[in-house]
């Protein structure tokens with residue numbers, strides 16, 4: 001980075017004037033911004049879901065001027081961020097496979113213009129691999145226009161992460177093209193092994209590592225053994241109604257997400273909610289890949305603005321969603337890894353207010369996922385793939401824990417956390433958890449022995 005670091009007063013002014021925030025969300029958010037702006041350093045950022053990672057590169061992007069390049073895995077996520085930045089008056093754009101020809105031509109012109117009017121350019125790792133993009137980035141660098149590069153959802157870089165994307169592995173090209181531009185890597189889920197893999201792969205140089213605990217103290221974590229609920233739909237609708245009643249009693253509007261594995265399950269949940277809760281004014285829709293894109297966008301929009309209260313969805317829903325008042329996230333089927341669960345459940349309570357995350361576990365779901373993974377591994381015949389079974393086992397371990405669930409998550413991410421006391425069912429109602437575990441494990445297995453493997 002060239003020139004002297006910006007005055008901190010100026011940074012705070014931009015924070016308020018452009019982003020509308022009176023201060024930083026946390027000391028760590030401020031530390032990450034300082035490391036880039038004052039240290040000109042590479043930075044590794046690991047904050048919990050909803051922790052305010054985006055601002056740690058968006059604020060420097062505005063303060064530094066020039067162009068900041070952001071690499072992000074999902075078009076939906078990119079489009080949400082670009083729209084949000086544009087609404088704040090920040091000139092952000094994306095070039096990707098969906099960009100119409102004329103718009104693409106116009107953006108390329110802007111990127112070649114000096115001074116360049118664009119502040120943030122969002123690309124997927126795949127788009128970055130094209131010669132045209134690499135030449136463009138090289139030119140931005142050579143002309144000292146490129147100020148910062150950020151790799152969002154950086155766990156996708158690591159083979160050990162839950163969401164590995166091979167194109168992320170080739171992002172070292174950023175360092176080759178732009179050797180002195182600071183790089184930020186951001187994620188919500190990185191164990192030590194994933195963190196060091198990210199740092200090595202992206203060739204971060206002596207990075208400032210800024211981590212916040214994964215602990216989300218406003219989330220109540222619950223697990224229910226599915227086999228104990230012969231009327232699962234009934235239990236889910238009762239749960240939803242109770243959440244809405246509680247929110248109304250607090251004078252709040254509430255919304256929620258029910259994740260299900262198959263499209264039919266999404267439809268079944270949506271149907272049950274409509275049948276039983278329409279009278280209570282609770283509106284629900286199903287969201288899955290069987291709907292066309294227009295219909296999916298409509299449902300997401302109506303949920304975002306509060307016309308629909310609950311979406312019964314496959315995990316395709318929610319990526320990049322930043323909705324404040326999600327009061328509950330229910331998993332009718334376990335996730336495939338604890339990292340994925342943490343991300344999905346983490347869409348609850350982003351406003352810091354209390355929210356409930358409930359998961360229904362069944363051994364039959366675990367067996368189904370194991371079977372599907374084995375099938376996938378066989379069809380790929382790729383012996384170098386890490387054993388995904390570990391991810392499933394960690395998820396199962398969480399479900400069958402008879403100790404504090406927040407502590408199980410913290411331990412998984414290499415942190416220590418004493419029992420939360422009240423924010424998970426293990427702490428709040430240990431006897432009921434023991435009873436449920438005895439039911440699934442059979443009388444000969446002590447539930448505690450399940451939780452200490």
Ligand SMILES: Nc1ncnc2c1ncn2[C@@H]1O[C@H](COP(=O)(O)OP(=O)(O)OP(=O)(O)O)[C@@H](O)[C@H]1O
Nearest residue numbers: 021023024025047049050051052053054055188322
């Ligand atoms: N300094 C701040 N003051 C108040 N709110 C903030 C601040 N910084 C960010 N936020 C808000 O916090 C919320 C979460 O931020 P963001 O979407 O960047 O989270 P994230 O860390 O990327 O989470 P996830 O990994 O779940 O996507 C957003 O609504 C954002 O506007």
